[in-house]
Amino acid sequence: MQPVFYLLLQRMRLPLIVLIVVYAVSIVGMTLIPGVDDQGKPWRMDFFHAIYFVSFLGTTIGFGEIPYPFTDAQRLWTTGVIYAAVVAWLYAIGTILAIIQDQGFRRVLTFSSFSRHVRRMQDPFYIICGYGDAGSLLVRELTERHIQCVVVEKDPERILGLKVADLLEDVHGLCDDAADSGVLIAAGLRHRCCRGIIGLTGNDHDNLTIAITSKLLAPQLPVICQSDTGDTAANMDSFGTDYIIDPFDIFASRFALLFHLPSMYLVYEWITAVHHAPLSDFKAAPEGNWILCGFGRFGRAVQERMAAEGVETVVIEAEPERTGAPPGTIAGRGTEARTLLEAGIDQAAGIIAGTDNDTNNLSIVVTARDLKPDLFAVVRQNQQRMNPVFEAAGLDLVMQPATLVARYILGLIVAPLLEDFLRLARQQDESWANLLVSRVAGVVEDLSPQTWDVEISPESAPAVHDALSRGREVLLEHICTRASNRDERLPLVPLLIKRDRGDLLLPEMEEPLREGDQILLCGHERTTRLVQHTLYDAATLEYIQTGIDRPTGTIWRWLTHA
Amino acid sequence: MNLEKVLFAFFSILALTLNYGFFIGEMDDPTHHNAYELFAALIVSLIATIMKFGDRAHIGALLLATSLVADLQLIAAALVWGLTVYGAQTELSPEAISSVVSLSGGALLANLTSVILLVVETVTYRR
Numbered sequence: 211m212q213p214v215f216y217l218l219l220q221r222m223r224l225p226l227i228v229l230i231v232v233y234a235v236s237i238v239g240m241t242l243i244p245g246v247d248d249q250g251k252p253w254r255m256d257f258f259h260a261i262y263f264v265s266f267l268g269t270t271i272g273f274g275e276i277p278y279p280f281t282d283a284q285r286l287w288t289t290g291v292i293y294a295a296v297v298a299w300l301y302a303i304g305t306i307l308a309i310i311q312d313q314g315f316r317r318v319l320t321f322s323s324f325s326r327h328v329r330r331m332q333d334p335f336y337i338i339c340g341y342g343d344a345g346s347l348l349v350r351e352l353t354e355r356h357i358q359c360v361v362v363e364k365d366p367e368r369i370l371g372l373k374v375a376d377l378l379e380d381v382h383g384l385c386d387d388a389a390d391s392g393v394l395i396a397a398g399l400r401h402r403c404c405r406g407i408i409g410l411t412g413n414d415h416d417n418l419t420i421a422i423t424s425k426l427l428a429p430q431l432p433v434i435c436q437s438d439t440g441d442t443a444a445n446m447d448s449f450g451t452d453y454i455i456d457p458f459d460i461f462a463s464r465f466a467l468l469f470h471l472p473s474m475y476l477v478y479e480w481i482t483a484v485h486h487a488p489l490s491d492f493k494a495a496p497e498g499n500w501i502l503c504g505f506g507r508f509g510r511a512v513q514e515r516m517a518a519e520g521v522e523t524v525v526i527e528a529e530p531e532r533t534g535a536p537p538g539t540i541a542g543r544g545t546e547a548r549t550l551l552e553a554g555i556d557q558a559a560g561i562i563a564g565t566d567n568d569t570n571n572l573s574i575v576v577t578a579r580d581l582k583p584d585l586f587a588v589v590r591q592n593q594q595r596m597n598p599v600f601e602a603a604g605l606d607l608v609m610q611p612a613t614l615v616a617r618y619i620l621g622l623i624v625a626p627l628l629e630d631f632l633r634l635a636r637q638q639d640e641s642w643a644n645l646l647v648s649r650v651a652g653v654v655e656d657l658s659p660q661t662w663d664v665e666i667s668p669e670s671a672p673a674v675h676d677a678l679s680r681g682r683e684v685l686l687e688h689i690c691t692r693a694s695n696r697d698e699r700l701p702l703v704p705l706l707i708k709r710d711r712g713d714l715l716l717p718e719m720e721e722p723l724r725e726g727d728q729i730l731l732c733g734h735e736r737t738t739r740l741v742q743h744t745l746y747d748a749a750t751l752e753y754i755q756t757g758i759d760r761p762t763g764t765i766w767r768w769l770t771h772a
Numbered sequence: 773m774n775l776e777k778v779l780f781a782f783f784s785i786l787a788l789t790l791n792y793g794f795f796i797g798e799m800d801d802p803t804h805h806n807a808y809e810l811f812a813a814l815i816v817s818l819i820a821t822i823m824k825f826g827d828r829a830h831i832g833a834l835l836l837a838t839s840l841v842a843d844l845q846l847i848a849a850a851l852v853w854g855l856t857v858y859g860a861q862t863e864l865s866p867e868a869i870s871s872v873v874s875l876s877g878g879a880l881l882a883n884l885t886s887v888i889l890l891v892v893e894t895v896t897y898r899r
Contacts, residue, residue: 216826216828218826219825219826220826220827222825222826223823223826227822227823230815230818231819234811234815237811238808238811241808256807257807257811257850
């Protein structure tokens with residue numbers, strides 16, 4: 211609040227001085243001008259009456275001529291005082307209003323109220339720089355999991371969008387440049403509750419600045435940044451940015467799975483899905499020739515991965531020289547039938563519309579489907595607000611960079627083990643993936659499962675820790691059993707146990723738990739709380755293990771012992 | 773030459789001189805102490821205070837504090853004067869005027885401190 215207060219005082223200097231001078235001159239004038247009292251004797255107003263008279267005159271209340279009716283000379287002076295006082299007051303009030311309206315002042319005001327709110331935060335929170343498509347989706351997902359966040363965004367329109375967004379948690383947003391280190395500090399970079407910083411500004415250079423600033427000012431904080439170009443990514447990597455996210459590369463690597471490991475693709479889709487997303491269906495990409503429209507960052511990434519899978523692609527690109535398209539590229543947009551025919555659409559198995567223009571992408575697919583209705587259509591959707599149109603188009607696969615990025619970051623935040631799991635899963639074969647898909651399908655209904663981490667430690671699983679330290683064995687199935695009916699398994703699938711002596715992928719239920727184990731679970735949202743209860747409550751855990759409902763109170767326990 | 777500094781020095785020293793003019797004379801003789809002089813001292817002191825509003829330098833804050841003290845003392849003096857004459861409806865007694873004058877003496881000290889601080893600031897001024 212300090213700077214705002216000083217600014218206000220500084221700007222009020224002149225109006226206040228004008229006001230005081232006008233009052234002083236008016237008061238002195240009133241005391242100097244001769245008048246007459248009720249007996250007609252000469253009389254002069256004293257300071258007390260002069261101050262009283264000018265005060266009510268200046269505020270245009272006007273109680274009349276006191277204590278005696280005025281002479282003409284006094285009335286003349288009073289007329290002057292009325293105008294001078296009104297002008298002085300208008301000037302003073304006008305200045306106050308102008309200060310309040312002033313952009314700079316408002317900025318100082320919102321900035322200080324924002325940093326005050328951030329300073330008072332008590333719970334762990336994340337700083338999200340950029341409230342675009344990916345940022346807003348991430349904020350929504352985090353708040354639905356009751357994780358606090360703070361938003362910094364340059365565009366005032368988007369900050370307005372944050373203010374009217376219907377979120378479960380109170381999210382403070384500041385309209386300012388996140389590349390400014392002062393802004394990042396105000397957003398809580400050095401706050402003891404800050405858990406990480408996420409750069410999604412949509413501008414590689416800004417994201418880079420955010421990464422550098424936070425690595426220098428708060429080296430212990432994890433930094434997650436989106437990067438669309440290879441050299442920025444390398445630059446970010448060089449000073450230890452923890453996670454660099456390239457949505458095109460993520461998509462291309464997953465898309466490549468569709469050709470030979472479609473179940474594995476489904477595993478990825480399900481396990482990294484957003485909150486309450488409907489479960490996606492099984493699909494596999496047909497082999498054969500593919501047409502790829504647009505050879506930008508997206509097209510390049512997809513083409514490389516497809517080539518690695520042994521799938522032939524014909525590239526259509528409007529500017530083949532500038533983008534460095536491979537030989538054999540057909541020049542054109544792909545939105546007209548002629549170029550598509552030239553690319554051999556009648557022989558093609560699928561088409562990928564990957565330009566940076568949503569309308570063109572839709573147009574490409576519609577034209578292509580007209581020529582060959584059974585084409586497998588993959589489309590890049592750049593803007594989230596085009597959602598209804600893309601849904602209506604009946605496409606096989608839509609690539610939304612924003613959703614992809616938000617889901618990826620969400621996984622890093624709520625289930626850090628997910629990355630380990632997906633890396634290990636990559637080395638498995640299709641039959642393993644089939645097994646996992648059938649297991650997961652068995653425990654979830656029509657909504658995507660949640661994945662979350664559990665750690666066997668005194669803080670996060672005191673009951674299990676206690677049992678282990680007493681030498682009692684706790685099996686994985688114990689924490690996966692329903693407390694109200696110990697014969698019933700909770701609908702969840704343990705995906706991974708991470709421990710020092712090797713990781714266990716899809717552990718068996720009979721696996722004994724050890725101190726320090728990190729377990730990745732996957733199941734319905736409701737089960738998260740049930741598992742939590744068993745981890746915390748020793749009596750529940752013991753009941754599940756032994757079937758004996760042991761009393762918890764000291765006296766009752768002593769009585770049952772005796 | 774900085775106009776802001778000139779104006780501020782002018783008002784600070786004027787507040788001191790006016791205050792001194794009111795203060796000087798027999799302590800309990802109302803004819804030695806003019807009401808206009810007290811009024812002028814108060815107004816000039818108020819202006820000097822406002823001119824230091826929003827100054828974030830350390831010496832600026834000190835100057836603001838001393839001139840606030842002077843304002844307070846002078847307002848108290850004016851109130852004592854007004855209350856004895858109009859509140860109690862009595863003539864200005866020697867006791868009352870001496871209390872007014874001693875209050876203005878306090879303000880004089882505060883104004884003197886202001887001027888000393890001003891001199892210190894000027895001496896340490898390096899541009």
